[in-house]
Amino acid sequence: MKKLTLRNIMLCLALSFFASSAMADKTTLLDQTHAAKGLKCASCHGNAEQREAVTMTKCIKCHNTEKLAKKTKDVKPTNPHENRHFGTETDCAKCHNVHQKSENYCGSCHLRFDFVVP
Amino acid sequence: MSKNDSNKSNEIDQYTRNVLQNGLSRRSFLTRAAMGTGAVAFTGLTGSMATASTDDCVKTAKSSDGGATLEFMPKPKPISDRDIVSTQTFDVVVVGAGASGVPAALSAAENGAKVAVLQKQAIVVSQGNTGSGIDLANSDKAAVEAMVNRLMGDSAHRCHPELVREWAYNSGEAVSWVIDRAKKGGAQIVDQGTKVQHGIHGVTEHKLNFVTSYCGPKPYTTGDGMRALAKVAEKAGVKFFFNMPAQQLVQDDSGKVIGVIAQDRDGKYHKYMAKKGVILSSGDYQNNEAMCNFFIPDLKNFERKQMDRTGDGFSMAYWAGGVIEPIGHTKMLHDFDAGPASMCDMPFLAVNRKGERFVNETVAMSLMNNYLRDEENAGHYSQVFDANYMEQAANWPGKLYSPEQMKIYMPEDPSPKIGVYESQINTYSANTLEELAVKLECDPKTFVANVKRYNELCKTGKDDDFGKPSAKMLPVVKAPFYGIHRRMRISTLCSGMLVDKNHQALDADGNKIGGLFVIGNLGGGFYGGVDYPLTVFGLSLGRCYTFGYLAGKYVAKL
Numbered sequence: 001m002k003k004l005t006l007r008n009i010m011l012c013l014a015l016s017f018f019a020s021s022a023m024a025d026k027t028t029l030l031d032q033t034h035a036a037k038g039l040k041c042a043s044c045h046g047n048a049e050q051r052e053a054v055t056m057t058k059c060i061k062c063h064n065t066e067k068l069a070k071k072t073k074d075v076k077p078t079n080p081h082e083n084r085h086f087g088t089e090t091d092c093a094k095c096h097n098v099h100q101k102s103e104n105y106c107g108s109c110h111l112r113f114d115f116v117v118p
Numbered sequence: 119m120s121k122n123d124s125n126k127s128n129e130i131d132q133y134t135r136n137v138l139q140n141g142l143s144r145r146s147f148l149t150r151a152a153m154g155t156g157a158v159a160f161t162g163l164t165g166s167m168a169t170a171s172t173d174d175c176v177k178t179a180k181s182s183d184g185g186a187t188l189e190f191m192p193k194p195k196p197i198s199d200r201d202i203v204s205t206q207t208f209d210v211v212v213v214g215a216g217a218s219g220v221p222a223a224l225s226a227a228e229n230g231a232k233v234a235v236l237q238k239q240a241i242v243v244s245q246g247n248t249g250s251g252i253d254l255a256n257s258d259k260a261a262v263e264a265m266v267n268r269l270m271g272d273s274a275h276r277c278h279p280e281l282v283r284e285w286a287y288n289s290g291e292a293v294s295w296v297i298d299r300a301k302k303g304g305a306q307i308v309d310q311g312t313k314v315q316h317g318i319h320g321v322t323e324h325k326l327n328f329v330t331s332y333c334g335p336k337p338y339t340t341g342d343g344m345r346a347l348a349k350v351a352e353k354a355g356v357k358f359f360f361n362m363p364a365q366q367l368v369q370d371d372s373g374k375v376i377g378v379i380a381q382d383r384d385g386k387y388h389k390y391m392a393k394k395g396v397i398l399s400s401g402d403y404q405n406n407e408a409m410c411n412f413f414i415p416d417l418k419n420f421e422r423k424q425m426d427r428t429g430d431g432f433s434m435a436y437w438a439g440g441v442i443e444p445i446g447h448t449k450m451l452h453d454f455d456a457g458p459a460s461m462c463d464m465p466f467l468a469v470n471r472k473g474e475r476f477v478n479e480t481v482a483m484s485l486m487n488n489y490l491r492d493e494e495n496a497g498h499y500s501q502v503f504d505a506n507y508m509e510q511a512a513n514w515p516g517k518l519y520s521p522e523q524m525k526i527y528m529p530e531d532p533s534p535k536i537g538v539y540e541s542q543i544n545t546y547s548a549n550t551l552e553e554l555a556v557k558l559e560c561d562p563k564t565f566v567a568n569v570k571r572y573n574e575l576c577k578t579g580k581d582d583d584f585g586k587p588s589a590k591m592l593p594v595v596k597a598p599f600y601g602i603h604r605r606m607r608i609s610t611l612c613s614g615m616l617v618d619k620n621h622q623a624l625d626a627d628g629n630k631i632g633g634l635f636v637i638g639n640l641g642g643g644f645y646g647g648v649d650y651p652l653t654v655f656g657l658s659l660g661r662c663y664t665f666g667y668l669a670g671k672y673v674a675k676l
């Protein structure tokens with residue numbers, strides 16, 4: 001819990017600094033992006049004292065996977081949001097981390113899949 | 119011990135006897151643990167089981183002869199009825215929608231059953247392109263038996279002959295059926311016949327022909343083909359439940375499997391009752407580290423091609439009393455995508471990741487992983503040849519691609535990449551050996567030194583280093599030089615649960631487990647060697663289609 005508390009403090013700081021500015025910077029972590037849109041920790045982690053782990057079903061309450069796949073259909077070399085492993089339902093967390101830097105999950109097997117993951 | 123011998127065939131074959139004695143089941147685990155505390159030994163199936171276990175043995179041994187345990191697969195508490203939010207009843211419930219599950223579901227439906235398919239992912243998932251069967255009407259029986267004999271040899275004579283014959287004598291019909299039905303769903307699938315079966319030469323002098331289904335060309339695969347087949351299955355009344363991973367089997371008091379409990383993405387449990395039977399077709403366990411380390415420690419450093427293959431079906435069948443084949447499962451590692459598939463077994467100079475020659479190159483690609491198990495090589499090697507290859511290798515087994523044709527496999531060449539997986543192609547050409555080494559990610563100095571050494575051996579015609587025949591010693595001397603950087607990664611693992619010839623799971627006493635059937639790569643007994651053999655191209659998918667087709671029909675008629 002200590003870690004989370006620290007994160008909360010960081011978040012509050014981040015909020016107070018950046019709340020009004022656009023979050024286009026690539027180095028911005030997704031927790032800041034979410035906070036900037038007005039989401040609270042509890043929006044994803046729940047209100048209980050023992051914070052809930054966040055499953056993909058939480059993400060898809062706001063992020064429609066099919067719409068997302070359409071939005072990225074022209075991304076080269078391939079659409080990361082529609083693939084032959086999981087269709088449009090790849091677990092978001094395979095690539096997108098919220099409290100740390102995201103990763104290019106596809107690139108470990110697929111040569112030249114050089115995605116920059118927000 | 120159960121006295122119910124009525125289910126048991128009178129004579130137990132060698133394969134089944136071996137798995138019963140050495141395989142892993144909950145009973146063998148519990149009994150072996152009890153043995154360690156000094157309890158009296160138990161009487162095995164035949165009453166002849168070794169019983170000399172001591173405390174010491176159990177403390178130190180970690181092998182399948184009494185010490186091996188699957189403690190990483192503890193049986194979970196049954197999900198209680200009050201946690202179930204919905205219950206539906208079918209005749210047949212299929213777990214896993216792939217190359218055996220989808221055919222099984224359709225086959226069961228065509229035979230009158232009401233069928234549900236539970237799939238972990240959001241889509242039908244399958245890999246590969248080719249699925250083969252024997253064209254029985256155009257083959258001599260002596261040839262079919264010669265093929266069976268060869269496949270048993272390929273599997274180090276450790277497979278179940280009865281299951282190999284189930285494939286041999288039913289696969290032509292089953293594969294033709296898959297082609298016909300998948301076409302109705304709009305699949306890009308054709309019968310390539312016998313001409314693509316380069317690996318069967320020398321198997322028999324008698325007439326032997328194949329039905330070779332091909333879903334392609336790439337990037338179209340059997341995954342797309344099975345998705346088309348699933349549409350046909352849906353029309354035939356099969357109900358698919360996606361994002362619905364099975365968690366536990368439901369058993370009645372006698373141990374008969376009567377249903378499956380699955381969990382949706384919101385964490386809620388749903389029960390699917392099966393009046394006739396449950397067919398498990400949920401694939402291998404390559405993404406389950408503990409299972410891999412236990413059954414195939416060789417896999418440690420290889421990359422996985424698939425995702426989410428956590429061996430769920432193994433766990434469920436094992437908890438229900440099933441027997442997992444003993445340690446030393448068969449694996450499948452190859453790379454048909456880096457360069458032409460038809461050149462994969464051509465014995466050009468081969469170097470490892472450092473650039474060293476490491477093997478007699480007549481070793482088939484399907485076995486090459488055994489030389490590359492360490493962390494550094496991790497399955498990588500490169501085939502190297504020079505500008506003379508079209509003339510000098512013209513009579514080698516397989517089919518050569520000309521430099522022009524090979525461009526589709528070259529990421530540096532601007533030509534459009536048609537008929538290949540663009541993110542897996544890995545073939546290069548260069549005007550100097552040093553330049554080629556860099557492209558193949560080898561150390562240039564080591565690479566050049568090894569090519570030089572190889573060229574000297576070629577001159578003498580005697581391979582003092584690895585004993586390759588002189589006719590296969592082609593020097594690498596004339597630019598441009600070519601390299602195909604192949605990556606042996608895990609396509610699948612293909613050993614599994616002990617079943618009888620009708621694909622029904624057996625328990626540790628050799629009795630049938632009522633209502634439980636196992637097919638596809640989760641089914642045991644079909645292989646047995648260290649590696650999946652490439653003698654019959656498409657044997658793996660052919661077996662999946664065939665056993666799906668047969669099991670679906672069999673269970674529907676119960």
